[in-house]
Amino acid sequence: MVKIFRDFYEKYWIWRTKEYDYRKKGVIPDRIKAALDFIQSNSKARGDIKILDVGCGEGILGEQVKRLNKKIKIYGVDISQIALENAKKYYDDVYQIDVDDEPILHLLKDQKFDYVVSLEVMEHIIYPERLLEEIYILLKNDGKLITSIPNFAFFKNRITVLRGNFPYEQHIFHSAEHIHYFTFYSFKKLLNEKGFNILSISGGFALFFPLTLLPLDIQKRIFYKFPNLFGKQIVFCCEKKLIGDK
Numbered sequence: 001m002v003k004i005f006r007d008f009y010e011k012y013w014i015w016r017t018k019e020y021d022y023r024k025k026g027v028i029p030d031r032i033k034a035a036l037d038f039i040q041s042n043s044k045a046r047g048d049i050k051i052l053d054v055g056c057g058e059g060i061l062g063e064q065v066k067r068l069n070k071k072i073k074i075y076g077v078d079i080s081q082i083a084l085e086n087a088k089k090y091y092d093d094v095y096q097i098d099v100d101d102e103p104i105l106h107l108l109k110d111q112k113f114d115y116v117v118s119l120e121v122m123e124h125i126i127y128p129e130r131l132l133e134e135i136y137i138l139l140k141n142d143g144k145l146i147t148s149i150p151n152f153a154f155f156k157n158r159i160t161v162l163r164g165n166f167p168y169e170q171h172i173f174h175s176a177e178h179i180h181y182f183t184f185y186s187f188k189k190l191l192n193e194k195g196f197n198i199l200s201i202s203g204g205f206a207l208f209f210p211l212t213l214l215p216l217d218i219q220k221r222i223f224y225k226f227p228n229l230f231g232k233q234i235v236f237c238c239e240k241k242l243i244g245d246k
Contacts, residue, residue: 005098006079012173013058013082020172022060031119032061034202034235035146039115040068042144052113052138053077054099054131055121059087066090077104100126104134113138117146119235122187123178132194139240145196148203148235153183153228155208184228187236196238204233 022029043049049072053061056076065074076087076094088094095107099121116135122128135145150170151157157167171177182190188198205223206212207230212219223230 005100008174008176009080010082012177013080013086015173016058017082017086021058023058028060028064029119030202030204031148031233031235032064034148034237035061035117035119036064036068037202038144038146038200038237039065043114049073049115050111050113051075051115051117052108052111053091054104054116054118054135055079055124056087056091056094057083059083059090061117061119062087062090075108077107099131099134104131105137108138111138112140113143114140115144115146119146119148120150120233122147123149123180123182126179128180129190129194132190132196136195136240141240141242143240144199145191145238145240146235147191147238148233149182149187150178151184151228151231151234152181153185154206154232155229156206156232184231184234187234191236191238195241197241198236198238200237201227201231201234202237203227203231203235205230206232 039051051065051072051074053074053076056062056078059076062074062076065072073092076084076091077097077099078084078087078094079096079098081096084094084096097104097107116139118135122131125131139145152170157170160167168175191198201224207219207222211222227234
């Protein structure tokens with residue numbers, strides 16, 4: 001099974017490099033901007049920060065973190081060697097690993113991190129609950145998790161399903177990319193069960209007419225009020241619940 005997954009994602013990254021290269025487009029995805037904003041606002045001028053990027057892909061986050069502060073230590077993990085070849089110059093170290101088959105804890109030994117970032121990963125793996133358990137251990141007591149999902153309950157997906165179709169636009173390469181389909185509420189429940197409190201949410205959203213005529217700041221407030229309806233891609237910024245916390 002390990003070889004099947006690795007072969008699949010090597011093909012995925014060959015395609016991504018040719019057809020969906022963010023660097024060539026000069027684009028920083030919203031989820032990465034959200035992660036950077038959260039790290040910057042919670043770390044101020046600190047340079048002694050350690051970040052683990054699980055599912056680092058081509059390394060856009062690492063590149064932007066080093067632009068933010070070269071003293072920050074950031075480490076990348078991904079299943080694809082092709083992705084890591086593109087990413088490694090932006091990271092202090094990178095590791096090829098299938099998180100469904102190989103525990104990150106064994107790889108990183110006794111290291112502890114201020115932030116673990118895992119963007120658009122949980123829907124791709126068989127055991128997201130196990131990965132969240134490992135992330136909990138890898139974080140310092142005051143550490144933060146930044147993770148994101150595509151929201152299956154986004155209103156456009158609901159309309160597509162009501163018409164009897166599947167919202168295939170959730171995938172960019174192949175339907176096998178996504179093993180799990182989360183909604184805002186189902187993923188929030190999983191995070192809470194695995195020991196995380198949600199501090200804030202952000203991400204990509206869209207409203208329907210006539211709400212689209214409202215000023216952007218009001219549209220954002222509506223998204224924050226109804227993320228399960230209007231959130232297309234939702235970024236969760238979380239803290240650890242320590243033993244004894246309710």
